[in-house]
Amino acid sequence: MLQEAAREGYDCIIVGAGHGGAQAAASLRQFGFAGSIALIGAEPEMPYDRPALSKDYLAGKKTFDRMYLRPTDFWSARNIVLRRGRRVEVVDPSSKTITLDDSTNVSYGSLIWAAGGAPRALTCDGHNLSGIFYIRNKADCDALIAALPKAKSAVVIGGGFIGLEAAAILRGFGTEVTVVEALNRLLSRVAGEPVSRFYEQEHRRHGVEIRLSAGVQSIAGKNGRVSGVRLNTGETIAADLLIVGIGIIPSVLPLLIAGAEGGNGVNVDEFCRTSLADIYCVGDCACMTRGSGIRIESVQNASDQAITAARAICGELKPYDAVPWFWSNQYDLKLQTIGLNAGYDATILRGDPATRSFSLVYMKSGTVIALDCINMPRDYVQGRKLVETGARIDPTSLADTSLSLKDLVRQ
Ligand SMILES: Cc1cc2nc3c(=O)[nH]c(=O)nc-3n(C[C@H](O)[C@H](O)[C@H](O)COP(=O)(O)OP(=O)(O)OC[C@H]3O[C@@H](n4cnc5c(N)ncnc54)[C@H](O)[C@@H]3O)c2cc1C
Numbered sequence: 001m002l003q004e005a006a007r008e009g010y011d012c013i014i015v016g017a018g019h020g021g022a023q024a025a026a027s028l029r030q031f032g033f034a035g036s037i038a039l040i041g042a043e044p045e046m047p048y049d050r051p052a053l054s055k056d057y058l059a060g061k062k063t064f065d066r067m068y069l070r071p072t073d074f075w076s077a078r079n080i081v082l083r084r085g086r087r088v089e090v091v092d093p094s095s096k097t098i099t100l101d102d103s104t105n106v107s108y109g110s111l112i113w114a115a116g117g118a119p120r121a122l123t124c125d126g127h128n129l130s131g132i133f134y135i136r137n138k139a140d141c142d143a144l145i146a147a148l149p150k151a152k153s154a155v156v157i158g159g160g161f162i163g164l165e166a167a168a169i170l171r172g173f174g175t176e177v178t179v180v181e182a183l184n185r186l187l188s189r190v191a192g193e194p195v196s197r198f199y200e201q202e203h204r205r206h207g208v209e210i211r212l213s214a215g216v217q218s219i220a221g222k223n224g225r226v227s228g229v230r231l232n233t234g235e236t237i238a239a240d241l242l243i244v245g246i247g248i249i250p251s252v253l254p255l256l257i258a259g260a261e262g263g264n265g266v267n268v269d270e271f272c273r274t275s276l277a278d279i280y281c282v283g284d285c286a287c288m289t290r291g292s293g294i295r296i297e298s299v300q301n302a303s304d305q306a307i308t309a310a311r312a313i314c315g316e317l318k319p320y321d322a323v324p325w326f327w328s329n330q331y332d333l334k335l336q337t338i339g340l341n342a343g344y345d346a347t348i349l350r351g352d353p354a355t356r357s358f359s360l361v362y363m364k365s366g367t368v369i370a371l372d373c374i375n376m377p378r379d380y381v382q383g384r385k386l387v388e389t390g391a392r393i394d395p396t397s398l399a400d401t402s403l404s405l406k407d408l409v410r411q
Contacts, residue, residue, distance in 0.1 A: 008104065008105075008106045008107070009036075009106060009107035009108065009109075010035070010036040010037060010038040010081070010106065010107075010108055010109070011033075011035025011036045011037065011108075011109040011110070012028060012033065012035060012036070012037050012038075012108065012109060012110045012111070012112065012313060013037075013038045013040060013098060013106065013108040013110075013111050013112070014037070014038070014039045014040065014111075014112045014114055015040055015041075015088045015098070015111065015112070015113050015114060015115055016040075016041055016042075016113065016114035016115035016116055016251075016283070017039050017040070017041025017043065017046075017047045017082065017084065018041070018043075018047060018050060018114065018116050018283070018302070019047075019050060019069070019283065019299050019302040019303055019306075020112075020114035020116070020282040020283030020284075020302035020303065020305060020306045021039055021041060021047065021112070021114035021283075021306070022039070022047035022069045022070065022306075023302065023303040023306035023307060023310075024039075024112045024114060024282060024306035024307075024309055024310050025037055025039045025075070025078075025080045026070065026074075026078070027306060027307045027310035027311070028310045028313065028314065029078045029079075029080065030310075031310055031311060031314040031316070032314060033310070033313065033314050035109065036079075036081070037079070037080045037081065038080075038081040038082075038083060038106070039075065039080055039081065039082050039083070040083045040086050040088055040100070041082075041083070041084055041085075041086070042085070042086065042087040042115075043084065043085070043137055043138065043139075044084050044085040045064075045084065045138055046068050046069075046070075046072055046075075046082070046084070047068065047069040047070065048064070048067040048068055048069060048138065049067045049068075049069060050136075050137075050299075051299060051327075052067050053135055053136075053137070053138065053140075053141045054135050054141075054161075054162050054165040054166050054169070055165055055169075055329050057138075057141060058135070058141055058144070058145065058165075058166065058169050059169045059172060060145075064138065086100050086101060086102065087100065087101040088100055088101075088115075088254060089101050089254060090254055090257075090258075091111070091113075091254045091255055091257075091258040091276075091279070092258065093258050093259065093276045093277065093278075093279060095107070096108055096109070096111075096278065098111070098254075108278075109278065110278045110279075110280065110313045111278060111279045111280065112279075112280045112281070112282060112306070112309050112310075112313075113252070113255055113266065113274070113279065113280065113281040113282070113285065113286075114281070114282050114283050114285070114302070114306065115250075115251040115252065115285055116248075116250075116251055116283055116284045116285060116302075117136075117248030117249055117250045117251050117284045117285055117297070118136065118248060118249055118251055119134035119135075119136045119140075119244065119245075119246075119247075119248055119249075120246045120247045120248060120249055121134070121244070122157070122216070122219065122244055122246075124216055124217065124218050124219065125217075125218035125219065126218050126219025126220060126221050126226070127219060129219055129221040129224060129225060129226045130224055130225050130226070131147065131225045131226035131240065131241045131242060132219065132226060132241070132242045132244060133147065133241060133242065133243050133244070134243075134244050134245075135162055135166060135243065135245065136248070144166075144241075144243065147241055148170070148173060148175065148241075150240065151175060151239075151240035151241045152175065152176060152240055153175065153176040153177075153178075153238060153239045153240050153241075154170055154175050154176070154177050154178075154239055154240065154241050154242065154243060155177075155178045155179075155180060155228070155229045155237050155239040155241075155242050155243075156170075156177060156178070156179045156180070156242075156243045156245065157180050157216055157229070157242060157243070157244045157245065157246060158179075158180075158181065158244060158245035158246040158247070159179050159180075159181030159183075159185075159186035159187065159188075159210070159212075160186075160187060160189065160190070160245055160246075160247070161187070161190070161245075161328045162245040163179060163243065163245035164179070164186065164187070164199060164203065164328075164330055165328060165329065165330055166243050166245065167179050167203060167208050167243075167330075168203070168206065168330040168331050170243075171206045171207055171208060176207075176209075177207075177208045177209070178208070178209040178210070178211065178237050178239070179203065179208055179209070179210045179211070180211045180214050180216060180229060180231065180237070181210070181211065181212050181213075181214065182213070182214065182215050182216075183212070183213065184212050184213045185197065185200065185212060186199050186200050186203075186210070186212075187199060190341075191341075191360075191372055192341065192344070192347045192360050192362065192372070193347075194347065194349055194353060194360050195335075195360050195372050195374070197353075198353045198358075198374065199330065199333075200212075201353075202330070202331060202333065202356075203330075206331060209237075211231065211233070211235070211237075213233075214231045214232065214233050214235075215231065215232040216229055216230070216231060216232070217230045217231060217232045218230045219242065220236060226239060226240070226241060226242055227239070229242065248284065248297065250264065250265035250266070250284060250285035250287075250295065251285055252265055252266045252281070252285045255274065255276070255279070255281065258276060258279075259275075259276060260274045260275055260276050260279065260281070261274070261275040262274075262287060263287075264287050264295055265281070265284075265285045265286055265287040265295045266281040266285060266286060266287065267287050267289045268280070268281050268282075268286045268287065268288055268289065268305075269288075269289065270288070270308075270319035270320050270321075271308060271309070271311075271312040271317050271318075271319060271320070272286060272288075272305050272308050272309040272312065272320065273309075273312065280309040280312065280313070281309075282302060282305035282306045282308075282309050283301065283302035283305060283306065284296075284297045284301075284302065286305055288305075288320065294340075294342065296324060296340075298324065298325070298326045300322065300324055300325050300326065301322075301324060304320060304322040305320055308320040323338060323339060323384060323387055323388055324337075324338070324339060324340050325337060325338050325339075325384075332375075333356065333374055333375060334374070334375055334377075335372060335373070335374050336372075336373045336376075336377065336380040337370065337371070337372050337373070337380075338370060338371050338373070338380055338383050338384050338387050339362070339368075339369050339370030339371060339383075339387035340369065340370055341362040341369060341370040341372075342369075343364055343369075344362040344363060344364050344369060344370070345363065345364055345365065346362075346363040346364075346395070347360050347361065347362055347363070348360070348361040348363065348395045348398045348399050349361075349399060350376075350379060350398060350399055350400075350401055351376065351401050353374075356374070356375055357374065357375040357376055358374055358375075358376060359371050359372065359373040359374070359376045359379040359380075359383070360372045361383070361386075361398050363395075366392050367390040367391065367392050368383070368386040368387055368390065368391045368392075368393065368398075369387060369390070370387060371383040371386070371387070378404070378405075379405055382404060382405035382406045382409065383405050385405075385406075385409045386405060386408070386409060389409070391408070391409065393408050393411070397411075
């Protein structure tokens, strides 16, 4: 007698086994979720620390086995089914079923979409040549690492954090590096002018060539391989390889096709709920429509949104209200950011950039909204309170480094 195969299903399915997905699975169990959980990720690896890719891993200072987010037996010990190397292609909210890239259908009670984003790709002439690298996952990074020994020169397209971290590491290997940035300063999307100019100076000091206000017209090639970059300024920069760091496209197509509201990622409310019943979205691909009203790409955001979604699934509706933080390592410089500087109308410099240890305080309507602290861990720790409380502090006191931020909080 023919028997219908039992349909696979889980009480909660998490799509994407990166920072947000791994945290969501761990938090569900932590908050007492007793149902079945599947964590499905497209990458073949166990969940790992993505920021390390453009830092210690690329530099050869950290082996991959030290980058796992949790011990390898963590998932089975908590009865979490970790399915690696599988992509979710279709979401059907009416039957509460997803379809994987091997055509398996799996049903869910709740779904947490934590699929991150894919690197924005070059589209200009020459974009298909070999020797063009992106850094989003381990495979990308391994391909770059394999190509580096043969490369004398590299062009980094995009003067954001990932491009600049890679540039710093390549200089450490002795590679000639040119950074090409379309806007008129580095880090323009994320940092104020003094921070941008400081990093520009540091990179130049380490021998990095920098082209600002320079668009890429096409990629030059020879025998199918990259040989350089033609800029719209008329200049051609010779290079053995290219690293492209021009942002990401949120990986949300299956959710949008399923009818989720969104555009720049998928829209979520303060509990990380999408417009589709029982479907949550967290991390790089979630656009919070209340509070900050934006999509944030950071480990902190992915982890804290995952906790919010897990709580909501466990019946505790606690709005997401974390204070954002971020970091970047370049050379011996550690940048730590607290708060979001979106919409700032004034900045105050604490300390002298020439000492390579200073902070930039971002103000909006007279209140402190964020700080970038460069080799200033004390300001970073103490500045959190100023951001949390939206402190109103006079600019002269803020600029005075003989006053600690802790003292200013007390005042
Ligand atoms: C090189 C690099 C350096 C960074 N440095 C920093 C830093 O210093 N500080 C910081 O705060 N942040 C940093 N970030 C950003 C940070 O890593 C991300 O914000 C964070 O990983 C977001 O977590 P996430 O869970 O949203 O996405 P991810 O961690 O990207 O995880 C998403 C996962 O989903 C998988 N996936 C995608 N589509 C599907 C699908 N359809 N089905 C199944 N699986 C799918 C992906 O393969 C991926 O494994 C860095 C990012 C990169 C790439």
